[in-house]
Amino acid sequence: MNRRLFAAHSALLLIVASITGKAVLADPVDDSLQIDGTEIITRAPAPEGLPFDQVLSGWLFREAETRATEADSFANPGMLAVERGAEIWNTVEGTMGKSCASCHQDAAKTMKDVGAHYPKWDAASGKPLNVELRINKCRVDNMGAEPYKFDDPNQLALTSYIKHQSLGTPVGIDLSQGQMQSWWDRGKELYYTRTGQLNLACASCHEGATGKYIRADHLSQGQVNGFPTYRFNTAGMVSLHNRFRGCIRDTRAEMPAAFSDELMALEVYVTWRGTGLSVETPSVRQ
Amino acid sequence: MATTPKPRVRVPKSAAAGEVIVLKTLISHEMESGQRKDKDGKTIPRKIINKFTCEFNGQPVFSCDLDPAISANPYFEFSAKVTESGTFKLTWVDDDGSVYTDEQKIEVA
Amino acid sequence: MTFTRRRMLVLAAGAAAIPILPLAPIPAFASAEEAAKLMADFAAGKEAVAGKLKLTAPEIAENGNTVPITVDVDSKMEGDDLVQSIVIFADGNPRPEVATFHFTALSGTAAATTRMRLAKTQNVIAMAKMSDGTVYMDKKEVKVTIGGCGG
Numbered sequence: 001m002n003r004r005l006f007a008a009h010s011a012l013l014l015i016v017a018s019i020t021g022k023a024v025l026a027d028p029v030d031d032s033l034q035i036d037g038t039e040i041i042t043r044a045p046a047p048e049g050l051p052f053d054q055v056l057s058g059w060l061f062r063e064a065e066t067r068a069t070e071a072d073s074f075a076n077p078g079m080l081a082v083e084r085g086a087e088i089w090n091t092v093e094g095t096m097g098k099s100c101a102s103c104h105q106d107a108a109k110t111m112k113d114v115g116a117h118y119p120k121w122d123a124a125s126g127k128p129l130n131v132e133l134r135i136n137k138c139r140v141d142n143m144g145a146e147p148y149k150f151d152d153p154n155q156l157a158l159t160s161y162i163k164h165q166s167l168g169t170p171v172g173i174d175l176s177q178g179q180m181q182s183w184w185d186r187g188k189e190l191y192y193t194r195t196g197q198l199n200l201a202c203a204s205c206h207e208g209a210t211g212k213y214i215r216a217d218h219l220s221q222g223q224v225n226g227f228p229t230y231r232f233n234t235a236g237m238v239s240l241h242n243r244f245r246g247c248i249r250d251t252r253a254e255m256p257a258a259f260s261d262e263l264m265a266l267e268v269y270v271t272w273r274g275t276g277l278s279v280e281t282p283s284v285r286q
Numbered sequence: 287m288a289t290t291p292k293p294r295v296r297v298p299k300s301a302a303a304g305e306v307i308v309l310k311t312l313i314s315h316e317m318e319s320g321q322r323k324d325k326d327g328k329t330i331p332r333k334i335i336n337k338f339t340c341e342f343n344g345q346p347v348f349s350c351d352l353d354p355a356i357s358a359n360p361y362f363e364f365s366a367k368v369t370e371s372g373t374f375k376l377t378w379v380d381d382d383g384s385v386y387t388d389e390q391k392i393e394v395a
Numbered sequence: 396m397t398f399t400r401r402r403m404l405v406l407a408a409g410a411a412a413i414p415i416l417p418l419a420p421i422p423a424f425a426s427a428e429e430a431a432k433l434m435a436d437f438a439a440g441k442e443a444v445a446g447k448l449k450l451t452a453p454e455i456a457e458n459g460n461t462v463p464i465t466v467d468v469d470s471k472m473e474g475d476d477l478v479q480s481i482v483i484f485a486d487g488n489p490r491p492e493v494a495t496f497h498f499t500a501l502s503g504t505a506a507a508t509t510r511m512r513l514a515k516t517q518n519v520i521a522m523a524k525m526s527d528g529t530v531y532m533d534k535k536e537v538k539v540t541i542g543g544c545g546g
Contacts, residue, residue, distance in 0.1 A: 063457040074296045077359040080314045083294070216540030232461035235316070235358030286457035306503035319512070321489050347501045350509070353492040355485055357461045357510040364496075367472070367503030 027211060028060035028220075029067070035280075036073050038168040044276030051207065057277050058220035061211070062286060066232070070284035078160065078230030078282025081237045085161020088154055094145030100158075103142065107165055115163035116171050116279045119268050121178035128183055128268050131159050132239070133259055150258040156237040160228045163281035170276050171225050173268065180268065187269025190262060196253030202270075217286075222247075223274040224267070226283025233286060240267060291315045291335075295376055297390040301368050305394075309340065309348075311362045313378055313386065319354035335360055337379040343372040368394050430484045430491035430520065434532075437482050437522050443532035448481070450521040450533040459513040459539035466496070466521045468505035468531065477526040478505035487517025513539045 033040040042057035059067055069075050089100045089107055104110045119128040122137075129137065135158055136147035148155035175181050191202045205214060206222030213219065227240040241258035244266060248255050256262040296310040313335065320332025332354060339349040348364045366374070371394045378386040434443070451465040468478045477500060483493035496507045505523065513519070516538045523531045 063453065063455065065453050065463045066457050069463070074294070074310050074312070075361060075363075077312060077314075077361070080292070080294065080312065080359060083292070084314075232357075232458035235460060319489075342501060345501055346497075346499050348499070348507070349497045350507070351495040351497075353490065353494060355488050355490065355493040355512045357512055361508070361510050363465075363508035365503045365506060367501055 028056050031060065031067065033057075033059055033067070033071055033280075035071060035167060039278075040168055040280060041170055041276065041278040044170065047272065047275045050273060052210075052221070055223060055274055055277055056210075056221050057225060057280065057283075058223055058285060059226070059280065059283060061218045061220040062284075066284055066286055070280070076230065076282060076284055077235070078228075078237060078284060081157045081160045081228070081230070082164045082282060084154075084157035085159070085164075088158045089161060094139065094143035096142065096144040098143050100138070107162065111162050111165040113166050113169045115281070116166040116169040117173055119173060119264065119271060121174070121180050123178060126178075127261070128178075128180060128264055130240075130259070130264065130267055131162055132241075133264075135159065135162070151239055151242055153237075156228050156239055159239070160237060160282050163228070163279055166279040167281065168278045170278055171271060171274050172276070173271055175268075175272070183265045183268045184272060186262075187265035187267070190266050191269055195248065196251030198251045200251040202247070202266075221273070222270065223277055224270050225274045225277040226280035226285070228281060229283045229285050231285050237282065238285075291378070291380070291384075291386050293376065293378065293386055293388045295374075295388045295390055297374055297392060299391075300393040300395065303369050303394050304367065306365050306367050307392075308363060308365050309374065311338070311340075311376060311388075312359060314359055315378075315380075317352075317354065317356060317358045317360065321354065333381045335378045335380055337377075338362060339377045340364070340366070341375045341377075342366060342368065343370070344375075347374070368392060370394050427486045430486035433484060433491055434520065434522060437524065438530045439528070441528055441530045443522055443530045445532060448521060448523045448531035448533045450519065450535050452519050452535045452537050454536075455538045455540060456513060457540070459515070461510050462513050462537060462539075463508065463510050464519060464521075465508040466506065466523070466533075468523045470505050470525070472498070472502055472505055473500055475527060478502075479524045479526055481505065481507070481521055481523045483511070484520040484522075485511070485513060485517055486520065488512070488514050493519075513537055515539050 033042050042059055043054050046052045046055050059070060073079055092099045115131055118134065119130045122129045132155055135155065139145040140147055175184055194201045202222060205219050209219050210221050211219065224240050227243065228237045231238050241263050244263050245255045245258065291314050293311060293313045298307050301307050315335050317335065318330055318333040320329065322330045324330050334352060334354050336352050338352065340347045347366045350362060352360060371392065374390045374392065376388045447469045449467045453462065456462040464483065466481045468481065470476050470478050472478065478498050480498065481496045484491045485493050493511050494509060498505050518534050518536050520532065520534045
């Protein structure tokens with residue numbers, strides 16, 4: 001038996017085991033999360049239209065040591081990226097001689113809660129912008145600087161820093177602005193569309209099999225409230241669009257480009273699915 | 287992160303004389319193990335932090351020799367018994383000879 | 396939510412497509428004998444005894460790249476009751492050495508926490524040497540699972 005076949009076989013056994021018996025192992029934990037005294041909402045009533053009663057943070061699906069690392073903002077290596085982001089915030093770049101702070105001053109005040117409400121409709125661009133795209137637009141339009149390339153370490157750091165200013169704030173995006181609703185519709189369609197040689201939709205794992213095991217991974221609802229997230233796997237920050245692309249790759253499908261219309265629509269829809277969960281950036285995952 | 291390794295250190299600002307306090311340290315570093323290969327099949331050379339030391343007022347408190355099996359962004363938690371006010375000096379030594387340091391003061395009453 | 400046979404097959408196939416843990420394709424793993432030799436060197440002729448040294452590690456590591464471990468020796472850390480050093484080995488990694496902690500009376504306690512890499516399921520071994528040469532030992536098997544999602 002080759003390695004792949006063997007893996008498929010073990011995965012099947014695992015899934016069968018998780019379905020037939022040990023339901024206890026598959027449940028999200030009954031635990032609560034505080035970070036530096038801030039209460040983090042890890043369970044919230046599901047927005048109308050979802051087949052869940054509650055939306056659940058991925059934190060509840062992780063093992064004790066992973067949860068503990070996120071709960072301690074000092075032990076959380078994602079905070080290295082946040083601190084790097086603070087440096088970038090105050091660094092002058094571009095032809096106009098400005099830093100983020102030149103216009104936005106103290107991020108602790110001006111960016112407080114901002115990240116919890118992205119993606120946001122941008123009339124000038126005629127599409128929703130996430131934090132990464134908003135930063136790039138600011139760099140080009142207001143700083144005369146080059147936009148960051150996807151997953152530039154500075155993009156990850158600055159995005160993490162800005163989102164971290166919303167730590168604890170419930171996620172909530174405004175679908176009434178511009179054409180947000182139609183982007184949400186498109187994102188929903190993508191979420192339920194099976195794709196790739198393995199014929200999997202997002203929903204196959206994160207709605208239909210939440211709480212079950214895929215090989216040794218405990219499947220969460222696939223919530224995005226903690227991105228960018230620090231992963232033990234890569235010992236670095238992982239952006240949401242990197243994670244989207246990774247999931248899609250695992251279905252053996254063609255990967256849409258980061259920040260493409262498809263993935264932006266998916267971000268709008270999946271962010272809505274986590275309405276009411278606190279921003280956890282930088283969350284810690286396996 | 288490819289930027290210069292930057293230490294983070296957490297030490298209490300004050301303590302009672304004779305108290306045992308907990309120190310936490312974290313430093314950004316990829317801890318390249320020397321076991322990995324790049325896309326062309328060539329071994330990526332080892333580059334790790336191989337030594338960490340903590341001194342208080344010039345006296346050794348705790349140290350660690352690190353091997354490549356220590357995770358990226360090395361994290362240490364350890365203790366110190368403080369009997370007087372003073373300064374902790376923390377030092378990380380890189381394979382390439384670079385030395386990263388941090389100092390933290392503590393008031394002991 | 397019920398699972399049809401087809402759904403299960405699809406999920407199982409999905410798992411099979413996922414890349415193997417990045418640490419896995421390593422040519423030669425240290426033999427357990429090599430770890431045993433290093434342990435004997437550290438003990439320097441003394442018999443390592445269980446009891447005073449406690450090694451804490453997860454039974455199942457969620458990711459082998461980052462596994463938290465804590466060592467703690469029941470010691471007054473003064474006079475004759477002083478821990479000099481604690482060494483950590485992993486008997487299934489490419490090299491068994493992980494770290495050596497050195498303590499002094501100023502340490503207050505002989506306890507330390509760090510995070511380590513485990514290439515596969517294996518034993519993590521901690522040994523402590525007291526100032527009088529006494530050697531204590533503790534050992535934990537940590538299971539390293541292969542995740543479903545390459546990320």
